Amino acid sequence: xxxxxxxxxxxxxxxxxxxxxxxxxxxxxxxxxxxxxxxxxxxxxxxxxxxxxxxxxxxxxxxxxxxxxxxxxxxxxxxxxxxxxxxxxxxxxxxxxxxxxxxxxxxxxxxxxxxxxxxxxxxxxxxxxxxxxxxxxxxxxxxxxxxxxxxxxxxxxxxxxxxxxxxxxxxxxxxxxxxxxxxxxxxxxxxxxxxxxxxxxxxxxxxxxxxxxxxxxxxxxxxxxxxxxxxxxxxxxxxxxxxxxxxxxxxxxxxxxxxxx
Ligand code: SF4
Ligand code: SF4
Numbered sequence: 001x002x003x004x005x006x007x008x009x010x011x012x013x014x015x016x017x018x019x020x021x022x023x024x025x026x027x028x029x030x031x032x033x034x035x036x037x038x039x040x041x042x043x044x045x046x047x048x049x050x051x052x053x054x055x056x057x058x059x060x061x062x063x064x065x066x067x068x069x070x071x072x073x074x075x076x077x078x079x080x081x082x083x084x085x086x087x088x089x090x091x092x093x094x095x096x097x098x099x100x101x102x103x104x105x106x107x108x109x110x111x112x113x114x115x116x117x118x119x120x121x122x123x124x125x126x127x128x129x130x131x132x133x134x135x136x137x138x139x140x141x142x143x144x145x146x147x148x149x150x151x152x153x154x155x156x157x158x159x160x161x162x163x164x165x166x167x168x169x170x171x172x173x174x175x176x177x178x179x180x181x182x183x184x185x186x187x188x189x190x191x192x193x194x195x196x197x198x199x200x201x202x203x204x205x206x207x208x209x210x211x212x213x214x215x216x217x218x219x220x221x222x223x224x225x226x227x228x229x230x231x232x233x234x235x236x237x238x239x240x241x242x243x244x245x246x247x248x249x250x251x252x253x254x255x256x257x258x259x260x261x
């Protein structure tokens with residue numbers, strides 16, 4: 001079984017945020033609550049300072065601290081593919097995982113100040129414009145078919161009172177043919193299985209494949225271009241690697257150097 005992972009080339013990323021938009025559409029996100037965000041930070045000092053982009057999904061860590069602290073085992077590591085997922089049937093919204101995650105990639109919709117909401121500036125609260133029914137937190141206008149809802153794997157429209165996060169597009173990737181080394185968006189036979197952010201990225205800054213296969217493109221990129229993981233000192237062992245080998249940005253080593261867009 002594959003151990004899925006992502007490689008993001010910071011030298012190629014232009015900060016266009018197409019990935020953020022694609023993820024929001026694919027995964028029914030509330031505006032301003034981005035499972036796939038693009039952070040920015042500065043390198044150097046005036047007058048030669050530069051703005052750098054830093055895309056940040058959930059890292060689907062090999063040894064995830066979010067899993068260790070979850071009291072109901074709602075957050076779990078899927079042995080088939082290495083996804084870290086949330087079973088919305090079991091989540092009680094205690095938010096321990098949000099505190100334990102060193103990367104700040106988990107969301108609790110019920111308290112999030114949404115864009116245009118009462119604390120987000122002028123404009124209507126989008127949850128009032130598209131109100132939820134039953135257990136749903138809201139009903140986005142571009143909502144995917146209900147048949148795709150899969151609460152055991154945190155897929156669908158987020159219910160009220162639970163934590164959510166990037167699933168590595170579990171609903172697509174888990175259907176890929178067994179033994180596939182790379183999910184290449186340019187391969188017509190594979191493109192339907194490629195995560196939305198990877199498939200959308202205009203400069204092709206993202207790669208997705210099997211980290212356990214030494215012949216996969218992601219494994220070769222990590223080896224040849226010295227891929228690095230964010231805050232490796234935490235021991236979480238992210239399954240997302242960054243390349244920054246050229247004249248582009250270095251991977252920031254502390255949260256203090258990263259400012260949210
Ligand atoms: S990045 Fe955070 S939420 Fe994602 S698996 Fe790692 S510890 Fe868990
Ligand atoms: S779509 Fe690609 S280039 Fe655009 S911000 Fe995301 S990773 Fe960077």
